[in-house]
């Protein structure tokens with residue numbers, strides 16, 4: 323079911339946890355709420371569920387105003403961060419709970435409830451464990467039971483709060499793939515919360531990046547990674563470097579020299595340059611480039627990460643190179659230039675042209691190798 | 692700084708290997724002896740004395756002492772008072788613990804402190820409060836009396852005093868348990884469509900049942916054994932308002948030692964049964980209890 327969140331504001335006491343948040347969730351999509359801890363992800367999820375009520379704003383389920391409905395009436399499936407399985411019930415009883423508590427006129431017969439619970443158990447690949455208690459399951463198994471329990475009521479929307487947060491890395495990876503498969507098979511509209519960008523980018527159809535109680539950007543994983551609309555998103559998603567630079571005559575200057583990048587149509591003044599460690603080309607001579615001393619070098623999987631001190635007061639930047647190219651540069655000077663980059667300007671930096679910087683300033687140079 | 696690391700290190704090495712918390716054998720033996728000695732001297736010996744005195748003149752004398760009409764009515768009264776007070780405190784305790792553990796509201800800290808009040812106030816004062824409230828010189832007493840309701844020197848007064856004194860047991864057992872468990876189980880049940888009542892019955896109650904049972908057992912033991920507060924409101928009407936502890940005192944003051952100790956032994960037995968019941972349940976369901984604590 324389609325869910326529309328409109329101009330939601332939520333205050334705890336007098337402190338706002340969410341401010342003017344609007345979001346359209348499409349029917350059948352798998353969408354991630356991504357953001358650092360405390361950015362309001364859980365609060366938004368709980369508001370959709372009806373576990374909290376908004377201070378202002380409305381939430382629509384389809385064309386119906388759900389804001390006035392209680393959590394029971396909304397018919398959602400919620401998977402809690404720490405599963406919240408009923409510890410005194412067996413796995414089977416946990417999964418059947420939502421059907422068993424229905425009023426008699428909507429409750430399926432006992433045999434039907436059992437059959438559906440067993441089907442779900444098979445779907446989450448836990449057949450044979452129906453008589454176990456939650457304490458007798460591993461973390462990953464508990465998570466699957468929690469999901470099966472939430473799906474048993476055939477929810478309008480499935481809401482998952484940090485579904486893999488408490489699991490170790492290996493299990494996380496497996497469950498991630500598995501959740502995607504389940505979603506593709508069942509087609510539930512699903513919203514999940516995570517602070518792990520890798521998880522969000524890999525799993526979701528669309529990602530909602532949140533920060534400080536507001537939505538920064540909504541887009542496909544490609545959008546979010548390749549076209550971040552704000553410095554926050556650029557910095558939060560993936561690795562990035564940021565440098566304070568100056569614009570003069572359409573050229574980007576770092577400290578006292580131009581670095582060979584052009585930003586035409588941009589008024590002069592200070593700006594911040596963002597680029598990713600892998601989006602650079604090494605240069606031999608330096609007639610307009612960034613140059614500095616390699617201070618540290620680490621091997622990370624298939625690439626080598628070099629930390630480069632550019633001198634002055636700026637923090638050092640990190641660049642990524644194929645290991646064979648990097649070996650020659652250890653503890654020596656390197657010269658390089660970003661091949662993909664982005665400029666962000668504060669409103670105070672430039673009176674007029676602050677926002678269009680995001681579109682006008684991006685420049686994709688062909689990779690030089 | 693220079694350190695002599697010659698032979699010294701060889702001799703200190705075994706000490707380092709020993710667990711940091713282990714004591715010498717002597718210290719351990721002493722501590723255990725002291726603990727056992729204390730328990731024996733201050734708990735077991737007096738308890739044994741009660742039973743020995745009760746059966747000094749044989750089982751027949753013991754049974755006939757308990758069969759005495761006044762004593763028998765005291766036993767009935769105690770069971771009645773506990774039978775009313777314990778369920779009341781069960782309901783109050785669950786409600787209070789629920790409110791404190793699961794909601795945020797103004798005056799919560801005050802309520803938490805208030806629950807402990809009966810523990811910190813002397814039982815005599817607890818009884819006196821009701822005498823002052825319902826006494827002949829107070830507004831409430833005569834009004835109720837004109838409707839034919841007798842509070843003081845009657846069962847209602849005894850129940851009130853007992854409820855007051857035993858109020859904290861259930862609530863105090865449940866508050867930390869419910870706080871630790873949080874509200875997500877309840878939220879899960881609600882999100883699955885359960886009503887508030889279904890949530891309480893199928894989720895909350897099973898989660899707290901062991902704590903609740905301990906609270907009720909302790910509450911019951913105290914309700915049957917309470918002396919001070921009950922003594923103040925009872926009026927000591929023979930065969931009518933004397934509970935078992937009060938009856939023990941009366942018999943004792945009349946030098947009727949066998950009867951006094953017989954009633955005392957019965958009281959002690961009730962307490963022991965409570966303890967044994969608790970331990971037996973703990974052993975029988977230790978697995979489930981552990982699961983309900985951690986998860």
Ligand SMILES: Nc1ncnc2c1ncn2[C@@H]1O[C@H](COP(=O)(O)OP(=O)(O)O)[C@@H](O)[C@H]1O
Nearest residue numbers: 334335339357358359360361362363364365366
């Ligand atoms: N029940 C609550 N009472 C008071 N403040 C809360 C409550 N829940 C959340 N907050 C506050 O709202 C903000 C957002 O919290 P949350 O939605 O849990 O963030 P996230 O899930 O992104 O880590 C935080 O600053 C948090 O302290």
Ligand SMILES: [Mg+2]
Nearest residue numbers: 360363364365
């Ligand atoms: Mg959260």
